[in-house]
Amino acid sequence: xxxxxxxxxxxxxxxxxxxxxxxxxxxxxxxxxxxxxxxxxxxxxxxxxxxxxxxxxxxxxxxxxxxxxxxxxxxxxxxxxxxxxxxxxxxxxxxxxxxxxx
Amino acid sequence: xxxxxxxxxxxxxxxxxxxxxxxxxxxxxxxxxxxxxxxxxxxxxxxxxxxxxxxxxxxxxxxxxxxxxxxxxxxxxxxxxxxxxxxxxxxxxxxxxxxxxxxxxxxxxxxxxxxxxxxxxxxxxxxxxxxxxxxxxxxxxxxxxxxxxxxxxxxxxxxxxxxxxxxxxxxxxxxxxxxxxxxxxxxxxxxxxxxxxxxxxxxxxxxxxxxxxxxxxxxxxxxxxxxxxxxxxxxxxxxxxxxxxxxxxxxxxxxxxxxxxxxxxxxxxxxxxxxxxxxxxxxxxxxxxxxxxxxxxxxxxxxxxxxxxxxxxxxxxxxxxxxxxxxxxxxxxxxxxxxxxxxxxxxxxxxxxxxxxxxxxxxxxxxxxxxxxxxxxxxxxxxxxxxxxxxxxxxxxxxx
Ligand SMILES: Cc1cc2nc3c(=O)[nH]c(=O)nc-3n(C[C@H](O)[C@H](O)[C@H](O)COP(=O)(O)OP(=O)(O)OC[C@H]3O[C@@H](n4cnc5c(N)ncnc54)[C@H](O)[C@@H]3O)c2cc1C
Ligand code: FES
Numbered sequence: 001x002x003x004x005x006x007x008x009x010x011x012x013x014x015x016x017x018x019x020x021x022x023x024x025x026x027x028x029x030x031x032x033x034x035x036x037x038x039x040x041x042x043x044x045x046x047x048x049x050x051x052x053x054x055x056x057x058x059x060x061x062x063x064x065x066x067x068x069x070x071x072x073x074x075x076x077x078x079x080x081x082x083x084x085x086x087x088x089x090x091x092x093x094x095x096x097x098x099x100x101x102x
Numbered sequence: 103x104x105x106x107x108x109x110x111x112x113x114x115x116x117x118x119x120x121x122x123x124x125x126x127x128x129x130x131x132x133x134x135x136x137x138x139x140x141x142x143x144x145x146x147x148x149x150x151x152x153x154x155x156x157x158x159x160x161x162x163x164x165x166x167x168x169x170x171x172x173x174x175x176x177x178x179x180x181x182x183x184x185x186x187x188x189x190x191x192x193x194x195x196x197x198x199x200x201x202x203x204x205x206x207x208x209x210x211x212x213x214x215x216x217x218x219x220x221x222x223x224x225x226x227x228x229x230x231x232x233x234x235x236x237x238x239x240x241x242x243x244x245x246x247x248x249x250x251x252x253x254x255x256x257x258x259x260x261x262x263x264x265x266x267x268x269x270x271x272x273x274x275x276x277x278x279x280x281x282x283x284x285x286x287x288x289x290x291x292x293x294x295x296x297x298x299x300x301x302x303x304x305x306x307x308x309x310x311x312x313x314x315x316x317x318x319x320x321x322x323x324x325x326x327x328x329x330x331x332x333x334x335x336x337x338x339x340x341x342x343x344x345x346x347x348x349x350x351x352x353x354x355x356x357x358x359x360x361x362x363x364x365x366x367x368x369x370x371x372x373x374x375x376x377x378x379x380x381x382x383x384x385x386x387x388x389x390x391x392x393x394x395x396x397x398x399x400x401x402x403x404x405x406x407x408x409x410x411x412x413x414x415x416x417x418x419x420x421x422x423x424x425x426x427x428x429x430x431x432x433x434x435x436x437x438x439x440x441x442x443x444x445x446x447x448x449x450x451x452x453x454x455x456x457x458x459x460x461x462x463x464x465x466x467x468x469x470x471x472x473x474x475x476x477x478x479x480x481x482x483x484x485x486x487x488x489x490x491x492x493x494x495x496x497x498x499x500x501x502x
Contacts, residue, residue, distance in 0.1 A: 046145075054474045082162065
């Protein structure tokens with residue numbers, strides 16, 4: 001498994017994701033009460049960057065048509081999005097949050 | 103128990119799916135005049151014109167999803183009459199279909215120009231997927247496109263055409279763009295994007311005659327003559343309420359319904375853009391927006407199943423033009439005091455205050471992150487200090 005550095009854990013603010021690009025993938029990493037979660041940053045409905053959306057209580061809302069996604073599972077919670085977001089494992093190494101594309 | 107839904111657009115699909123979710127047993131028929139399975143219309147004036155044949159988000163379901171949900175989807179079937187006392191609908195081929203409940207989800211049609219020459223094939227409207235495909239095939243660099251009507255659809259087409267290298271002229275009878283859908287300060291910003299893209303916008307300019315010629319269309323306007331290769335007429339939509347009208351159901355540019363989608367006639371409901379929905383103040387309003395076609399059918403399905411869940415969403419619509427996303431929430435009335443918030447990083451919000459200082463409407467440009475905060479602020483209805491609302495360093499999420 002290859003791990004990519006995102007940012008030092010202490011730099012994360014609640015409800016404000018950090019975004020990294022790995023190859024073609026754009027991944028957003030969120031700090032929630034129970035840990036760090038990484039999801040694809042592109043909405044599955046049309047094309048929008050989810051880290052530009054409103055985030056609260058472990059959910060992120062698409063800035064274009066307001067589909068909601070569960071950050072922990074990637075699940076699409078309501079239309080217009082139907083398809084879940086890809087989720088990625090995270091870990092902390094030497095105080096730095098890392099994500100893997102598996 | 104059989105529910106028949108007339109019109110297999112977005113609202114028809116949403117009604118059918120919501121009904122199935124509430125009741126696994128009932129028979130659900132979804133009858134659509136078009137040959138296409140249900141689709142969402144917003145991409146027609148955006149992605150399709152720019153050349154995406156099947157943009158993501160156009161069709162929410164594959165054909166086989168309807169069978170899987172036991173929704174009896176029949177395409178190419180037009181209902182020509184309904185008989186409320188006999189509880190049946192008649193299709194164009196004469197088939198009579200009995201129902202226990204009938205949902206009219208027939209949407210709207212593009213309003214046409216009533217001028218000689220308007221039947222020339224180079225005069226088009228945009229409502230259906232077919233229209234969008236034909237229009238896309240015609241847009242090419244150098245094409246002289248005239249657009250009658252500076253509403254949302256007219257301007258979206260104009261923006262897409264300009265992006266494809268067409269020479270675009272917009273003719274608007276009214277004093278400014280998007281009178282119905284946006285406050286003036288936003289319409290001015292949007293008009294600025296169009297002008298910057300090299301388009302010509304004429305306001306207070308009525309189209310008075312169309313003369314088809316070999317080399318194009320000669321358009322006479324209050325401000326002189328214009329030559330165009332193609333004219334797109336985008337002067338609004340007319341509710342497709344003829345079935346209801348002929349059956350004696352109350353209509354007034356739209357089928358009059360309550361917050362549950364009930365018409366005045368027992369067992370007949372209306373969903374989506376064809377419905378003119380009674381507001382808390384007693385007025386009826388018909389909304390031409392994706393949101394209404396998406397959410398109001400849920401109230402209809404609930405009402406059919408005897409569940410009291412009225413439609414009470416804050417009005418919301420959006421438009422995408424020249425790479426910008428504009429979202430409008432709540433009301434916009436001429437007397438509002440608008441507070442503008444520009445974060446300097448390209449995200450913009452305008453909040454409309456009524457005479458009592460309450461935020462009643464909002465417009466966001468490239469700023470979907472503030473959608474939920476402004477919804478909550480408007481729904482909350484409290485007075486918020488004007489200074490605080492104007493202070494961009496205070497995020498709107500802290501004020502809701
Ligand atoms: C080009 C375009 C772009 C848009 N862009 C946006 C946008 O960006 N944002 C936004 O908020 N809104 C937008 N809208 C508005 C929104 O898409 C519509 O309000 C919405 O499609 C209405 O859905 P509906 O199901 O009520 O009606 P429709 O989608 O019109 O569906 C009605 C269906 O009923 C069928 N029908 C009619 N009569 C009969 C009959 N007698 N028998 C059988 N079938 C019948 C019709 O053929 C049609 O397929 C746009 C609309 C258009 C046309
Ligand atoms: S692009 Fe995200 S909901 Fe439409």
